[in-house]
Amino acid sequence: MELGKRLLNGDKRAAARLITMIENDDPEAVAILSAYFSYTGRARVIGITGPPGAGKSTLVDKLAKQLRKQNAKVGVLAVDPTSPFSGGSILGDRIRMSDLNLDPGVFIRSMGTRGHLGGLSKSTLGAVKILDIMGMDYILIETVGVGQSEVDIVKAADSVLMVMVPGLGDDIQALKAGIMEIGDVFVVNKSDRDGADRTKTEIEMMLDFDHGEWRPPVSQAVAVNNTGIEELTENLDRHWNYMESSSKLIEKRIHNSELEIIDLTQTAILKEMMGNDDNRNRIRELAQKVASRERDPYSISQTVLKEMIVGAEGGMEV
């Protein structure tokens, strides 16, 4: 049977293979996702982020198990934007050790796509579609770290869960400035540690001071002991119900589609620019002139734009 049909029937091997194909920017995978795109949009997509050391993996593991108790099918994508590895990454090894993987209602995949030409969002969003088509009720996207790429990734979700941890010190201030606006639900994990109440209070105060129509709930958890997971799923449900019962869900999905269209277009342009030897050599030649201060990069980028994108023959080939 062909790959797309097998995927629609929930075949995990087909899903794994398609994700690898989409990571490798295989045109056949893109064609399959195009053809089966109308089957997407059914899953609830939850993005999970937070600083390193917050225990996100353990939390995701427990969250997935809690959702399984409700008989939901759960897909997990662990995305590490700084890792050049895929599939066989350290994250992947950790995940494969999880007993979750023995559960037929769970599909876990780790992705590390650094080095792919502008392919991070394309791969991740492609994988989300694959899990959606195969019939997952929930898709949990876990990222390592808090940076622009992680923010971009979790923003593609319907709900963003921000995992905090006691003891971040001064850095919590800087983190907060960046994350407050993207978190829909907050949890302070490792709450058996000193300072957990203070961290929760600090987050509550920041949210009291600045929030929109939706005031994100903040709970505590000790994921390793499975404490606080039920309250967390209830908070996630509350956010989902709020989104679904208003125009917020469709608004968010339209906005996310805009970002994806722009990203796909940029990726296509970059591929065109850097996908042929002549262009690559020409850019290196121009870069040498910049490094030797013969020419400045600003005027050079105009040259590149004219030569490679607009082109002498009236535009690049599409």
Add this chain to the structure above:
Amino acid sequence: MELGKRLLNGDKRAAARLITMIENDDPEAVAILSAYFSYTGRARVIGITGPPGAGKSTLVDKLAKQLRKQNAKVGVLAVDPTSPFSGGSILGDRIRMSDLNLDPGVFIRSMGTRGHLGGLSKSTLGAVKILDIMGMDYILIETVGVGQSEVDIVKAADSVLMVMVPGLGDDIQALKAGIMEIGDVFVVNKSDRDGADRTKTEIEMMLDFDHGEWRPPVSQAVAVNNTGIEELTENLDRHWNYMESSSKLIEKRIHNSELEIIDLTQTAILKEMMGNDDNRNRIRELAQKVASRERDPYSISQTVLKEMIVGAEGGMEV
């Protein structure tokens, strides 16, 4: 006197104003940087990154003071890719409190440029040029967090200093996978904490296992007590001498120029795409079709490419 000349004379106010202009994508600032570009390339640019909670700000503060003892002029850029704020950001407030700012041989600026259309690299690299033109001997670029954008920023440096901290737990594995390849010099800060020796040993083992011609040194520090800062500057000197005495420095600068040219070209394309109302409205209209599953984003990106970049009249205007 005109802004560019004042900058070349080391005028801090001119520098501050130009950085704001470049953040706002002011064409006049770009023109000034083009005109004075030949004065760049003199400063040693050091990128500093590491996980939140590693105490990077304090370390940068002490490092700058140590370099001042050697009579070097020091510029500091604190970049927070997740923060929409600039100048008046929380990071900025923290920095302005530093007594370093009273030192005439120091220029400190914080930048948070999220929300600017693809402008993160453009702003940061522009600010580096501004500090270089004004005559700084060292430019320290500090980033918050470890993600793809932070990696992109510090990669623009001549040397990358990776600040680690004891007690990251399992996440150190995931971090390591992403950072080992970009760090030129490592320091374990907060080394008075439990597990500091273990963290250092783990890093040493990773580096023993996998390094190029240059084997990054690893030292310990307690920045808050000013301990280990001298050893750290010696390690940074060793890396600089290695780079300068080989073809590595020019190679790295050519590579960085390639990345900058590509980034500037992409930014220009994005600006062209999203800089006019017609295009923005059209993308929103197409995004609605994606969100309602009428059309898929892959074929839409081809439509956008044809309509907006290649264009009916033979290409976009440059």
